[in-house]
Amino acid sequence: MPVAGRVVLCRAGFEREAAGELAACAGAAGVAGFARAEPGSGLAGFELHDAGDRRALHNATGWSGLVFARTVWDLHGRVQELPTRDRVTPLVEALRALPLRFADLRLESADSPAGRRLAGLARTLDRPLRTALDRAGVLDTGATAILHVLLTAGDAAWLCAAAPASSSPWPGGIPRLRFPSSAPSRSTLKLEEAFLVLMDEGERARWLGPGLSAVDLGAAPGGWTWQLVRHSIRVTAVDNGPMQPALLDSGLVKHLRADGFRYRPARPVDWLVCDMVEQPRRVAALVAGWLAAGRCRRALFNLKLPMKKRREEVTLCLELLRRSVPGITLRARQLYHDREEITVLALPRAPRAQSPRALR
Ligand SMILES: C[S@@+](CC[C@H](N)C(=O)[O-])C[C@H]1O[C@@H](n2cnc3c(N)ncnc32)[C@H](O)[C@@H]1O
Numbered sequence: 031m032p033v034a035g036r037v038v039l040c041r042a043g044f045e046r047e048a049a050g051e052l053a054a055c056a057g058a059a060g061v062a063g064f065a066r067a068e069p070g071s072g073l074a075g076f077e078l079h080d081a082g083d084r085r086a087l088h089n090a091t092g093w094s095g096l097v098f099a100r101t102v103w104d105l106h107g108r109v110q111e112l113p114t115r116d117r118v119t120p121l122v123e124a125l126r127a128l129p130l131r132f133a134d135l136r137l138e139s140a141d142s143p144a145g146r147r148l149a150g151l152a153r154t155l156d157r158p159l160r161t162a163l164d165r166a167g168v169l170d171t172g173a174t175a176i177l178h179v180l181l182t183a184g185d186a187a188w189l190c191a192a193a194p195a196s197s198s199p200w201p202g203g204i205p206r207l208r209f210p211s212s213a214p215s216r217s218t219l220k221l222e223e224a225f226l227v228l229m230d231e232g233e234r235a236r237w238l239g240p241g242l243s244a245v246d247l248g249a250a251p252g253g254w255t256w257q258l259v260r261h262s263i264r265v266t267a268v269d270n271g272p273m274q275p276a277l278l279d280s281g282l283v284k285h286l287r288a289d290g291f292r293y294r295p296a297r298p299v300d301w302l303v304c305d306m307v308e309q310p311r312r313v314a315a316l317v318a319g320w321l322a323a324g325r326c327r328r329a330l331f332n333l334k335l336p337m338k339k340r341r342e343e344v345t346l347c348l349e350l351l352r353r354s355v356p357g358i359t360l361r362a363r364q365l366y367h368d369r370e371e372i373t374v375l376a377l378p379r380a381p382r383a384q385s386p387r388a389l390r
Pocket of ligand 1: 216217247249250254270271
């Protein structure tokens with residue numbers, strides 16, 4: 031029986047949220063199926079009852095709004111009981127039987143303890159599988175879709191595909207970033223990843239550069255400020271805690287020991303960024319107030335999610351922002367460098383930019 035559905039990779043421990051989003055998209059498309067989400071696996075899937083609904087599921091709106099997915103693929107099959115002595119032959123047979131050809135192969139495993147144990151096997155299988163798929167004509171330079179073979183066990187794999195424009199350009203949806211040795215905290219990687227994942231190249235060129243201004247609420251010790259300074263942006267860093275002295279020496283940073291919920295800028299700024307550890311609804315309301323009053327042109331902030339009903343909390347916060355700032359564009363994602371939190375980019379007026387899904 032043909033298998034059809036969608037697969038997402040997510041942070042381990044957030045499978046329930048990712049599966050809930052998948053089911054919501056399928057529900058909106060009016061197709062029936064069931065969501066799979068093994069806790070701790072780092073992946074979630076939605077399998078259609080009727081493979082004939084594949085196109086309707088694929089074309090459903092809402093994929094660009096997935097918050098907990100790092101990447102999203104179409105599911106085309108599952109292979110089990112791969113023999114240890116030759117896993118390649120049954121994989122090639124299963125792939126040759128699909129009515130699809132692929133431009134490239136990515137052999138992957140999930141970002142979870144079990145997935146990481148399979149990473150070595152994925153590396154070992156890559157070359158022999160690629161060669162065999164080439165010979166079998168499954169890999170074809172004229173094709174556009176990328177084949178993602180996701181190892182789910184030593185003897186099992188999910189066969190998935192995605193157009194490059196609709197899935198992440200990074201294996202597993204994880205941009206591998208190097209921690210800059212002069213940055214004051216590892217949090218710096220969250221903002222760097224947000225710039226990469228939530229904005230396209232043109233937006234980065236227009237929105238990050240000399241002459242721009244930012245307020246960083248909850249700035250200490252300065253990891254986010256460091257990223258803004260790296261782009262020559264002038265920053266007012268608001269935090270009662272100490273900032274890294276070298277950052278203050280840059281001449282671009284003014285440190286204010288103040289309450290981030292009370293501080294207001296004298297003049298509108300280009301960016302509000304906020305990484306305060308606070309109730310997400312309080313942060314959402316604060317950001318909404320800044321945007322509605324025109325105190326900033328755009329905002330990038332974290333919503334911390336230590337609670338059980340994380341998806342519900344996110345929905346509530348995003349709704350609050352939409353209600354307070356009509357016409358707002360929100361791009362929300364749990365980034366690789368986010369732990370129990372998500373990152374949101376808020377743009378008060380709809381930009382002409384491509385959708386964030388295209389940046390996955
Ligand atoms: C996660 S840390 C920020 C890390 C920072 N983004 C970085 O990259 O180094 C959270 C910060 O929020 C600050 N904070 C919490 N509540 C605050 C408030 N009401 N006003 C200002 N800062 C606050 C804390 O002092 C703490 O330094």
